[in-house]
Amino acid sequence: MNILLLGSGGREHALAWKMSKSHHCDNLFIAPGNAGTAQFGVNLEISVTDFESIKRTCIDQKINMVVVGPEEPLVKGIYDFFQKDEQLEHINVVGPSAEAAQLEGSKAFSKKFMQRHAIPTAGYAEFTVENFEEGKKYISQHPLPVVLKADGLAAGKGVVIAITHEEALQVFEEMIINKQFGEASSKVVIEEFLQGIEVSVFALTDGEVYQVIGHAKDYKRIGEGDTGLNTGGMGCVSPVPFMDGTFMTKVEERIIKPTINGLSKEKLNYHGFVFFGLMNVQGEPFVIEYNCRMGDPETEVVMPLLQTDIVALFAAMDNGTLANANIEFYPHSCATVMAVSGGYPGDYKKHLPIEGLTDLQTDDSIVFHAGTKQLDNKVVTNGGRVIAVTSYGNNIAEAVEKSKQVLDKISFEGMYYRRDIGYEF
Ligand code: AMP
Ligand code: GLY
Numbered sequence: 001m002n003i004l005l006l007g008s009g010g011r012e013h014a015l016a017w018k019m020s021k022s023h024h025c026d027n028l029f030i031a032p033g034n035a036g037t038a039q040f041g042v043n044l045e046i047s048v049t050d051f052e053s054i055k056r057t058c059i060d061q062k063i064n065m066v067v068v069g070p071e072e073p074l075v076k077g078i079y080d081f082f083q084k085d086e087q088l089e090h091i092n093v094v095g096p097s098a099e100a101a102q103l104e105g106s107k108a109f110s111k112k113f114m115q116r117h118a119i120p121t122a123g124y125a126e127f128t129v130e131n132f133e134e135g136k137k138y139i140s141q142h143p144l145p146v147v148l149k150a151d152g153l154a155a156g157k158g159v160v161i162a163i164t165h166e167e168a169l170q171v172f173e174e175m176i177i178n179k180q181f182g183e184a185s186s187k188v189v190i191e192e193f194l195q196g197i198e199v200s201v202f203a204l205t206d207g208e209v210y211q212v213i214g215h216a217k218d219y220k221r222i223g224e225g226d227t228g229l230n231t232g233g234m235g236c237v238s239p240v241p242f243m244d245g246t247f248m249t250k251v252e253e254r255i256i257k258p259t260i261n262g263l264s265k266e267k268l269n270y271h272g273f274v275f276f277g278l279m280n281v282q283g284e285p286f287v288i289e290y291n292c293r294m295g296d297p298e299t300e301v302v303m304p305l306l307q308t309d310i311v312a313l314f315a316a317m318d319n320g321t322l323a324n325a326n327i328e329f330y331p332h333s334c335a336t337v338m339a340v341s342g343g344y345p346g347d348y349k350k351h352l353p354i355e356g357l358t359d360l361q362t363d364d365s366i367v368f369h370a371g372t373k374q375l376d377n378k379v380v381t382n383g384g385r386v387i388a389v390t391s392y393g394n395n396i397a398e399a400v401e402k403s404k405q406v407l408d409k410i411s412f413e414g415m416y417y418r419r420d421i422g423y424e425f
Contacts, residue, residue: 001311002027002062005041006048006078007069008034010338010370010388011296015067015310016040017366018303022311029061035379036369048073051081059087065314068095068272071293075105075153079271092318096292097269100207103290104275107149107158107189110290117262119255121287122147122192129176129186139168139190147191150175152184156232161193196281198288199240200298203256204313207270209323210260211313212252214302215243218295222345224420231345232385235337235421237396238301242280251278251285259290271317300336300368300388305329335399336390337421338370339407342414344384349414351380354387356410365391365406381412396422 001024005012013036019025020040028041031054037043046053049072057063066082068074077098082088095101102109114121127135139146146168150158158181162168175185201215216238222228255276263270275291275298294302303310307328316322341348357379360367368390371383389406393399400422407417 001025001064003065003067004058004063005030005067005069006073008032009296010368011294011299012069013037013368014299014303015069018310022309024311024315034369035372035374049076051078055088058091063091065092069293071104071291074101074292092314094314095272100263100268100270101292104292105153107151108187111189113262114287117258119258119287122194124189124191126187126189132176135172136169139172140165145193147193148172149189149191150181150185151187151189154181154184158184194279194281194286196279199243199278199280200295201251201276201278202294202302203274204317205260205270205274206317206322207263210256211322211325211327213306213327214238215240216298216301218298219418219421224418229345233297234418236297236301237335237422238305241425255285255287297336297338297388300390301334304366304390305334332392333396333399334390334392335396335403335422336388337400337403337407337417338385339387339410339415339417340385341381342416348384350382351375352413354379354381354410354412360406360409364402365389396425
């Protein structure tokens with residue numbers, strides 16, 4: 001089978017690594033990819049939203065399957081683009097339709113969906129410029145902290161947890177009146193704050209049945225001890241000790257099954273990953289958000305722990321046999337630790353040479369590239385998050401330790417990573 005993978009982060013390197021192990025994978029192309037994905041296939045300089053160039057590649061390279069890494073092409077309708085085109089409709093696109101991708105693309109859509117299907121989530125209200133004054137009143141009377149969310153995609157920056165009413169009102173005005181995130185913040189969801197521990201759960205679905213393929217705890221803050229600014233994710237661990245049978249049964253019964261049944265009942269065309277961003281509130285799961293893709297860096301631990309052939313699962317999803325799939329996991333703990341550019345999540349330099357990348361592979365560690373590229377025969381930095389080192393261990397602490405040992409051999413100007421990933425376990 002010829003496969004095209006879209007994206008360029010650590011998630012895509014981990015997917016490429018996993019897919020390349022499948023005997024169903026003959027040729028792998030990655031658009032645009034990074035210096036790491038090039039180890040497993042051919043990188044193509046095509047943007048993930050350039051559907052016409054993607055189409056040409058699919059025809060020229062006789063692609064049978066397209067795996068969509070990031071959310072943007074999904075929300076922009078890549079699935080529908082393929083379905084509507086005679087030359088492309090036979091291709092198995094792993095990802096939901098634009099309508100179903102609204103579960104991630106619109107916070108208001110996902111909140112209404114959860115309400116319709118009685119899926120536990122924080123209480124909320126939504127506001128636009130039309131009921132702005134009403135929104136101000138609502139915020140002023142809301143218990144603190146209060147969560148404000150830009151409705152649309154805002155590159156991970158659209159959520160603010162306000163500690164005071166003044167701050168909340170200021171953010172509200174910034175989003176709606178000053179259009180801080182453009183169209184994405186023309187609608188704002190105001191939500192109750194949930195106190196608990198976050199965990200990400202991943203499923204594959206064809207819109208009728210599903211299989212859970214893993215879970216992970218992500219460390220989002222830049223600073224050790226979970227301090228400082230939010231990032232895309234500084235590290236992940238899996239399995240998470242509290243994800244035992246009792247909690248997982250609640251997640252499946254109260255959240256995953258009602259979600260998949262909801263997709264089916266509403267005839268939302270979904271054919272890909274569902275990322276359940278959950279909060280464990282004293283042993284009870286609530287949905288914080290849905291994403292219509294895998295997480296990054298969650299994929300960097302979920303793929304290494306998944307024993308089952310992922311390409312076979314994608315094929316099963318396409319031919320109606322997903323229910324029969326046998327999902328198996330390796331019995332280890334896994335951790336990934338992300339090395340980032342100096343200054344991230346604020347401004348940072350790019351194209352800095354990365355030293356020490358050769359001969360790092362051991363049986364227990366995998367070096368995934370997140371933001372890198374090949375420039376004049378050298379691997380250089382090309383993003384905020386640069387390298388994620390994943391390791392297996394007998395427990396989380398051992399896995400984290402191994403990743404740190406590998407990271408200590410890698411260097412680039414300004415490189416930083418959290419040394420405390422998995423500290424609670
Ligand atoms: P989101 O973009 O929806 O993932 O939100 C970003 C982050 O904000 C989440 O990962 C949580 O850490 C936090 N967050 C979002 N909604 C809530 C909530 N209702 N209560 C507490 N924290 C939240
Ligand atoms: N690590 C969180 C995300 O991928 O959204």
